[in-house]
Amino acid sequence: MQKNILTAKEKEKVVLVGVIMGRQSDDVVKEYLDELEFLVDTAGGITLKRFTQKLDRPDKATFIGKGKLEEVSEYIKENEVDILVFDDELSPSQQRNIERAVKCRVLDRSNLILDIFALRARSAHARTQVELAQYQYLLPRLAGMWTHLERQKGGIGLKGPGEREIETDRRIVRDRIALLKKKLEQIDKQKATQRSNRGSLVRVALVGYTNVGKSTIMNLLSKSEVFAEDKLFATLDTTVRKVVIETLPFLLSDTVGFIRKLPHHLIESFKSTLDEVREADILLHVVDISHPNFDEQIEVVKETLNEIIGAEEPKENIMVFNKIDNYSFVPKDEDDLTPSTKENTTLDELKQTWMARENAPCIFISAKEKENIDDFRRTLYEHVLRIHKERYPYDTPAYNPWDFDDQNQQDDL
Numbered sequence: 416m417q418k419n420i421l422t423a424k425e426k427e428k429v430v431l432v433g434v435i436m437g438r439q440s441d442d443v444v445k446e447y448l449d450e451l452e453f454l455v456d457t458a459g460g461i462t463l464k465r466f467t468q469k470l471d472r473p474d475k476a477t478f479i480g481k482g483k484l485e486e487v488s489e490y491i492k493e494n495e496v497d498i499l500v501f502d503d504e505l506s507p508s509q510q511r512n513i514e515r516a517v518k519c520r521v522l523d524r525s526n527l528i529l530d531i532f533a534l535r536a537r538s539a540h541a542r543t544q545v546e547l548a549q550y551q552y553l554l555p556r557l558a559g560m561w562t563h564l565e566r567q568k569g570g571i572g573l574k575g576p577g578e579r580e581i582e583t584d585r586r587i588v589r590d591r592i593a594l595l596k597k598k599l600e601q602i603d604k605q606k607a608t609q610r611s612n613r614g615s616l617v618r619v620a621l622v623g624y625t626n627v628g629k630s631t632i633m634n635l636l637s638k639s640e641v642f643a644e645d646k647l648f649a650t651l652d653t654t655v656r657k658v659v660i661e662t663l664p665f666l667l668s669d670t671v672g673f674i675r676k677l678p679h680h681l682i683e684s685f686k687s688t689l690d691e692v693r694e695a696d697i698l699l700h701v702v703d704i705s706h707p708n709f710d711e712q713i714e715v716v717k718e719t720l721n722e723i724i725g726a727e728e729p730k731e732n733i734m735v736f737n738k739i740d741n742y743s744f745v746p747k748d749e750d751d752l753t754p755s756t757k758e759n760t761t762l763d764e765l766k767q768t769w770m771a772r773e774n775a776p777c778i779f780i781s782a783k784e785k786e787n788i789d790d791f792r793r794t795l796y797e798h799v800l801r802i803h804k805e806r807y808p809y810d811t812p813a814y815n816p817w818d819f820d821d822q823n824q825q826d827d828l
Contacts (some may be wrong), residue, residue: 426461427497432479432487434503434669446708450675451502451524453626458531463494477516478509488517500527504676507556525552525678530679540602547595548680554588580670606690616657617665617802620695620794622720624712625672628737631782633669636792653691655722660796663803667749668695673719688792689723696729696802704779705741713774733798734777736770736793740784762787764777 433448435441439708444467452462468483477484478501491499498520499513506522514521520528529549536542566659621629637656668691668827692698700716713734739762765779778794780787 426459428494428498429455429460429500430487430491431446431462431465431806432499432501433465433467434473435467436472441467447502447675451527452501453529454524454527458527458534460498463496464490468491473503473509476509477512478503478505479663484513491517498522500524502676504678510556524676525681528674528678529681533574535611537661540599540606540620543595543598543602545681547592548678548683550588550592550595551680551683554592557584557588581732584719587805603690615806617697617799617806618668618691618785619658619665619697619799620668620692621671621699621701622658622666622692622716623668623672624703624716625674625708627672627701627706627712628782629669629701632699632701632737632818633667633734635667635782636783637667637789653689655691660792660799663796663800665799665803668692673716675715677719681819684721692720692723695730697795697798699708699733699735701735703818705738731798731802733794734774735793736765736774736777736779737782739765739779740781740786 420656430447431451433451434445436445448465448467452465455462456515466479466483466487468479470480474480479487487499487727488497496519499517499522501521501523503523505513505521510521512521529545529552533549536545602694621633623629633654633656637658653668653670656667658665658667670692672769698720700713702713705782762779771777771779774799776794778791779785780791782788
């Protein structure tokens with residue numbers, strides 16, 4: 416017990432700010448701030464309090480109103496808060512103005528996500544991509560960084576470096592950005608060579624919102640040990656494994672998860688990482704059915720994929736509703752006010768819901784508890800087999816193992 420208390424004390428104390436704009440409801444903003452708090456937790460901070468304000472549009476100078484900013488500032492002072500985090504992206508001038516008012520470090524959602532990506536990056540490819548995104552985010556904020564240093568140090572000769580030094584730093588950052596882009600081009604060429612050496616096996620890619628269980632499914636199907644954790648962005652590097660169901664081989668790749676308001680610079684930097692998605696024959700869109708707003712997460716993934724892949728020919732898509740062992744939802748467009756739960760809803764009933772009707776083909780599973788995995792394998796096998804037959808008409812399995820009742824015909828993956 417003492418260890419947990421000590422850990423909590425070591426964490427940086429954080430306050431969150433969200434703005435309710437337009438027709439947004441309080442519940443929607445609460446959900447957004449829940450996710451922001453999860454991001455803070457993933458980054459190693461602890462959230463003390465949330466502030467929200469209803470506005471027609473953000474204040475040009477401080478994003479939130481003057482009165483609300485004073486309220487936030489007073490709380491920060493009384494509770495010795497380390498970081499103030501906004502759920503929306505701040506302009507460089509807004510960030511500087513807020514920092515002057517609250518006298519603590521100010522981050523926006525983009526900056527927080529970049530920090531988590533930097534923490535999670537393992538390979539040279541991912542580290543280079545994250546560093547490039549960080550420098551692109553930093554470039555317009557250099558003047559504010561110098562102002563921050565001026566406040567921290569002060570004293571004679573340390574009143575601020577002046578415009579010449581700021582311009583020098585801008586030139587250094589631009590040069591670093593150019594160097595990182597060249598480095599990424601070289602890495603991308605190496606990756607392309609690796610993909611070409613894999614032959615023409617059918618390719619399947621796992622995509623989805625962050626923390627929906629893609630890596631767990633990867634481990635289940637490929638018997639590998641891909642890092643999986645109940646944190647956002649546990650996986651940044653695309654992992655590819657060869658999987659064989661019966662005598663049918665294919666390539667399965669696990670990709671970085673998406674999230675609402677993913678920073679534009681990060682999307683641009685990680686486009687090359689998602690070449691596995693572009694070249695995939697089948698996309699397994701994994702959805703956390705236990706999340707209260709999973710339908711919104713589905714749309715976020717679709718929009719992000721469209722931005723990354725572009726308006727190319729739509730790929731074959733199988734919706735995989737994961738975590739059925741942990742769901743609780745209210746039926747859509749129904750008058751029944753009793754929430755559906757694991758205890759009173761069967762798998763057959765799930766297959767008759769609006770989720771199944773609107774997202775066919777789809778499958779309902781629990782990767783963690785290994786529920787309905789045989790149906791999942793069968794569905795995946797049939798889709799891969801069809802493409803395999805088209806590609807290799809004279810090199811296909813002699814039989815479909817699921818055509819037989821004998822369970823011994825089915826080998827565990």
